[in-house]
Amino acid sequence: MPFTTRHKVRFQHCDPAGIVFYPRYFEMINAVVEDWFAEVVGHDFSTLHVTSRTSVPTASLETDFHAPSRLGETLTFELAVRAVGRTSLALRIVARCGDQPRLTCDATLVFVDLESGRPLPWPETMRHHFVIDCPRGCPDE
Template identity: 85%
Template sequence: MPFTTLRKVRFQHCDPAGIVFYPRYFELLNSVVEDWFAEVVGHDFSELHVASRTGVPTASLATDFHAPSRLGETLRFELTVRSVGRTSLALRMTARCGDQPRLTCDSTLVLIDLDSGRPLPWPDAMRRHFVIDCPEGLSDE
């Protein structure tokens, strides 16, 4: 079941023509990931970064922009887990306005130790939430 959240297109997201400036989409996507970690995975970014000294930087990102989004519109973002590796997590995020697709983004996150920068295996407490979203998508990485 995908994680779904709404985001209103604000002035801060737009270029002078009133459409979302593409780098702002990446900020919106990151906010969706951050909310998913807090609300579904049960580990907010404060806990990850400050308390645990771990992080989930993006290792790869591929995005297709289907149509422009405009100031004042509300976008529905959906996040699904595509696959889970030992240290990585492949996600697909989509944004729609009503029935119209606006973007599709495939990204890979890696759990790292913030002090060493080295990858870490996903803790079972997190991994169990990934499996719920993607029972057939496990990999051995």
């Protein structure tokens, strides 16, 4: 079952035409990932970065924008795990306003040591929360 959260489109997200400026979507996507780590995985970014000295940088993003989002709308974001590697994690994040899709993003995160910048294997305390969710079938990885 995907992780779901909602974000209101604020003035700070919009260009002069009142629609979301596409780089702001990536900030929203990062907020969704951060909320998921805190609420589902049980490791908030403060614990990861400050206490554990680890991080989950984005290694790749592929995003399709389906329709513009406007100031004042509320977007529902769904995050689903597509695949789990030894050090990486493939996610799909979909944003909708009501029933209308606004974006689909396939992202790959890598678990790394902040000091060396080198990938680390996912700890079992995190890995067991990475339930693969492919309701419409996962694409071949």
